[in-house]
Amino acid sequence: MTGTRTTCPYCGVGCGVIAGRSAKGAITIAGDADHPANFGRLCSKGSALGETLGESGRLLHPIVRGQRVDWNVALDTVAHGFADIVAKHGPDAVAFYASGQLLTEDYYVANKLMKGYIGSANIDTNSRLCMSSAVAAHKRAFGEDLVPVSYADLEVADLIVLVGSNAAWCHPVLFQRMLAAKAQRPQMKLVVIDPRRTATCEFADLHLPVKAGTDVWLFNGLLAWLHRSGFSDAAFVEQYTSGMAQALAVADATAGDTAAVARACGLDERQLVEFFALFARHERAITMFSQGVNQSSAGTDKANSIINCHLATARIGLPGMGPFSITGQPNAMGGREVGGMATMLASHMDLENAQHRRTVQQFWNSPAIANKPGLKAVDLFEAMHAGKVKAVWIMATNPVVSLPDADRVREALRRCDLVVVSDCIAATDTNALAHVLLPAAAWGEKEGTVTNSERRISRQRAFLPLPGEAKPDWWIVAQVAQRMGHREAFAYENAHSIFVEHAALSGEDAAGNRAFDISGLAEISGSEYESLPPLRWPVPARIARGDGGDSFSIAQRFYHPDGRARFIATAPELPVHRTSQEFPFALNTGRIRDQWHTMTRSGRSPRLTSHITEAYVDLHGDDAERLGLREGLLAQVTTRWGSAIVRVRCSGEMQPGSIFVPIHWSDQFCSHGRIGALVNPVVDPISGEPEFKHTPARVERFAAAWFGFALTRSSIDTSSLDWWTRSDGTDCVRTELAGQQSLPDVRAWAAHLLGSGEEQVDYRDDSKGVYRSAVISGNRLQSVLFIARNAELPDRGWLSSLFRKKVLSIADRDLLLLGASARPGADHGPVVCSCFGVARGAIVSAISKQSLQTPQDVGRVLRAGTNCGSCLSEIKQLLAAR
Ligand code: SF4
16 A cells, blocks of 8 residues: 555554545545554544544644744743743753653653753653553563563463453554454453453453452452462572562462452452462463553552562563553653653663763763652642742643643643643643643654554654644754754754664663663664664664564563562552542543543544543442433532533443543533543652542532533534533534523524524423524524433434535425434434444344344444444444343
8 A cells, every 4th residue: 555654643552554645635544554563453543543634723823922923933932931940940940741642752852951951850741641650660670661562472372461451442453453363262361350341341251340449459469379379480580580578478468368359359259269260370471451550549569569470470571471561642652762751861761870860961962961850740730830840841732631630730830930832733721821832743744753562663754744834843842952052962953863863872881781772773864764664672783773573581681780570569558539428439530432632633533523422420320320310411520629510321331339431521622521620639659640540529410400402513602501512523513511590581592502594493392491493594404402401302313414415305304303313213323333434223223133143243234343343342232232
């Protein structure tokens, strides 16, 4: 296939993409069959990348204090602003807050400026929110932040244990690879450890619905049981590790009694022992963990308790085995490599190590070098709130939505003297607080590299021109650095010149002492960089340009000074804030299948918004009933830190006492859906990662006097509404509405909300609180509004489809205010298969009418699930429900 080979900008799977053009000139997106991460597959998000491009909604020009300015003015404003504050208050009074969305080259330049030239380590990143606990655990166990497993290992493993990972939705292509391997070798076992019964569980041989926050009990229990049962590998432990006795003593003391472990974890003891026995029986065992482990006040200990079990049984360093942290973001790993976090230096060197500091400072020839860790994300914004950090530059991220206690983050930014945001999107909750807005290049316009979860470095390549005055992030940072007086050190010509410097630094004084070494790439030419194939580090000079493709061999060594891996004694701790009478639910937050982060890009794709159109709180059916809630109503979720109003959902995934709300909705899409504002700001004491998975919460019915929805050709003014949420569909904009006061003159109110047209038809029944209206112009539907006292409103599917029609038929007009087609099955509910636009109703109907038995049957009949496979779990659920 011809086109530009690049990499998906969403999750840490790091799939290869080929961006091409159709005969009509439209951008086409396809999976790269030669890319070793995905071999041609893309999930629903990757497949819809083409719909997120274009200039609509882009930040295209520099803006200073609300005025459009040229780049010179903007860059001078930033450079002088930062320099002045450093001069007056010292280097620690300024900060950068970066993102796992940045390319490695962008990250490298930002880190160099902050740590080597400003002289502070106050550069942290939103990667702190997703995998910093895994990084801290790797460093404690291995001496370096290394991931000892590859995707290919997953395919040869005999047991895959997924802990706190809804891989079916969050790392879909990798999950599909696991399922394909399992289909080839049905003896491969899949165990899911997760408080929720997620889509991933549909394919599991065993699901352990562990009580939130009890993972350390479980893995301490496993360690103690393995040792007691004779499964420890004494020779490996003796030769390659240290600290097992201490770790085992703590495991025995806290989790030596399997029945007690089962009770602590809320599990059936037989199931627990079944898991222990599975782990013991399968030498090729991989424990893949993700945010459910990391996002915790004990995240680092949780990760180390997992690693301990692999060290005890020597299940590491050979094909098909090892502990595997899967990253959330496309370049979380690349950011770690360049040291783009407050706790690292560069090239996996340590801030606290004087020799490392000398090495980096000499290499950079820099006037300064940070000599102590900077502020981690939550502490950084707290320091802004306290007035200690006075200037911040936020790059490619949206902390007013994504950080915990997000209202306080908003206030912290208000208190800053200087807030700079570089972003490709114009309107975000964070941009609203910026003094300076800098237009950054978006995916498809940037050149550079990213590193995925298996240490594979891949190129992102530009296939679109830079729109407006947008510039690559590295260029923006380098220009500011030059204006701060560091002309020579930041005189980069292009991404290649940065990459080779980064590669050269990784080899400085490495001499086999650091795992991250890509000095074999330090002398690649511009054209070699252009055509760089995906490759896994390390690529040291001595095997120049090879591919460190295999798992780390235990023969190589670990990276503590004694060359040994370390067991870490992990004492179990419950979450810091416990549920109580006032806040009886444990609030868990996370991603949904078809959205990414704060929806600034994925929210632009009608295909992606059609799967789940609005934020929701998922709770157990018994809890819902007790609270007088049912699907479709609105609930207010309140914590000590904030409150949200979202739709009620009872998916069947939740345990009693637990609730789940997705993280994606911002003030741009919903009046009360910004869930970060509810999350407690407690962090893991070692990694600084926030406890996104456990905040005590209360749930109440939102007392709405009426519910409704509007379908319109463009966005409506929502400023006077008590509650609303918006999704941009293919044919119309859908706004769900609710109000706490009745609408005395609903007709006038509707006319004000929707505007006028040539024709307006409406229906009103005050006794039932029902009002329905439609505006038609030129025989085309312009808008509809449906209001009801209860939440029972017609499906939006058929009405939405009328916006596609150039002319409304007589039958359409007759049924318009009924809100339903005369054709049975025309209202199909939410889209399940985004690739082929197959809705839930169509699948349910086909299953029933044609007696379909398997996802393959459904695929044969409807094509659903036959492309990316992201929806296979839901299809399986629908089959099971029948
Ligand atoms: Fe992108 Fe999906 Fe691949 Fe993740 S799994 S990199 S979101 S295509």
